[in-house]
Amino acid sequence: MEDTSLDHGLLRKGRAYAKTGQLGPITVSPGRIAAVAESDYDTVVRVEQLTDAAWERFLDQVAAKAGHIAALLDRDMPHDLVEAAQDAAVPLLPAVGDLEPECSCPDWGHPCAHAAALCYQVSWLLDADPFVLLLMRGRGQDELIEALQQRDTPEARPAGIPAAEAFALGTPPLPGPPPHDVVFTPPALEPDPGGDPGDPGIGPGIDLAVLGVLAASAASRARELLLSGRLPRLTEYQDRVRLAAEHGLDLGLEAAVQAWRYGGADGLDVLETPWTPPRQDLARARARLEAGWESEEPPPVQAWRNRWTLGRLQLRYGRDGRWYPFTERDGGWWPAGPPERDPSAAVHERWQPDR
Incomplete structure (x- = not known):
């Protein structure tokens, strides 16, 4: 949305609407997100749905690891699952051309401030529940789980037998003793000088x-x-x-x-290693930072590679796609909090102009 918008002022206004609760309840359905904005404007953003073939490839990636299924059920979208889906030509996150905003307001912006607010609020919902993203792309939680249960995961391939049959087999005999030429000598343990003489302790040199x-x-x-x-x-x-x-x-x-x-x-890695991110990542982050400053001009930024310095605050872009805040301390930069996907969110909580 930010890449295709021609008016960053509308994006800034939309972010302000989102933060101040100017939208009514959000409805998410396959291929569609909707809400009623101020003055009863009907706002809808249509999302390109994945094809049946793309869903099959995505389910193959999920079923390939039991950890992926457990993470989804725990409302987490593993980063390596997103990458695996991308490698299988399944773009989970909407890209340019996948979003089509509509609104009954008179604004001709594409998107208007109301549609932008709806997108911002839904992006925050995606951070809390990946099934919102999957529903937007065409399938709900119950449908996905049912489809996964019908798949043969690596851990489920051994067929096994019913529990009653297993108990009926009784206890199998223990294996025989090792060959006579195999001798096991346990390591010698020395008693603790200050302990019980009958207690061998844990051996010398072990803390x-x-x-x-x-x-x-x-x-x-x-x-x-x-x-x-x-x-x-x-x-x-x-x-x-x-x-x-x-x-x-x-x-x-x-x-x-x-x-x-x-x-x-x-x-x-962010603390110790500077690196040069892709230009499009930095351009998108710069737009987000500017859009997040609703009531005043954004602070000047001194940029060097993946590090942006704003007075006594510094943001560092990690290889995981998140911005890490740092504050000045003892002549150096120290980690100051958890990372954020949105650089403006990391700035607003800690921003203090130079005095």
């Missing part, structure tokens, strides 16, 4: 507190793997920062730990 941290970390990573179906591969440094962030360890990595807590590996 029990560190062992507890590592066990908790392994459990956390296992849970992440079960929920998402994937686990990012970390460098030794990234894993050290992760452990410090998750378990409150003092490893002299304060800024890195704060970056990890706000954005994980992506937040750490």
Whole structure:
């Protein structure tokens, strides 16, 4: 919408309408979003629906990983699922030409301020529930879940047998002993000098507190793997920062730990590595920043690569498509909060003009 609009003033006005609740209840249906705006104007934005063939390709991508299904049911749209769908020629997010706004108001803008407000509010709904996006593209939650249940997921391929039959089989015999030439010798453990003489302890050179941290970390990573179906591969440094962030360890990595807590590996990358984003990403972000300043002129921006400096505030664009806020501290820039898709949202909460 922002790429095709010819009047950014209307976009700015539409964002103001959206933030101040100038629209009535929003109705989302396949290929259509609608609301009643001020003065009882009927506002509709039609969305291009996916074809049956595109839906089949999308369902194949979802069913390929159990973690994708679990994430959707948890109202989360995994980033790698969006990329996989894009690779399968299924553009989930509407692109140029996929939106057609209509409104009964006399404004000739394309879109008018009311249709822009409707799009902004629906974009916020998409962040909370990906099924809104899928419904706009043509299929609702129940229909999708039913279609997924009829698919053969990798985890469901072993047929198994009914529970009653399994219990009727009884307990199978234990395997026989190992061959005589296989000898297992447990490691020697030394008793704790200050403990019970009958307690062998945990052996020399093992810090029990560190062992507890590592066990908790392994459990956390296992849970992440079960929920998402994937686990990012970390460098030794990234894993050290992760452990410090998750378990409150003092490893002299304060800024890195704060970056990890706000954005994980992506937040750490934004802290430490400048890069040059695509021009269209920066142009779209610049338009959003300007549109988000309804009542005054936006602050001047000093731009360098993926970093925008606005006085004592700096925004850094991550490779994950989000803007990370930083504030000036002790002569450097420190992570100041969680990232936002919209740069104006990251600015408004922290903006303080230079004095």
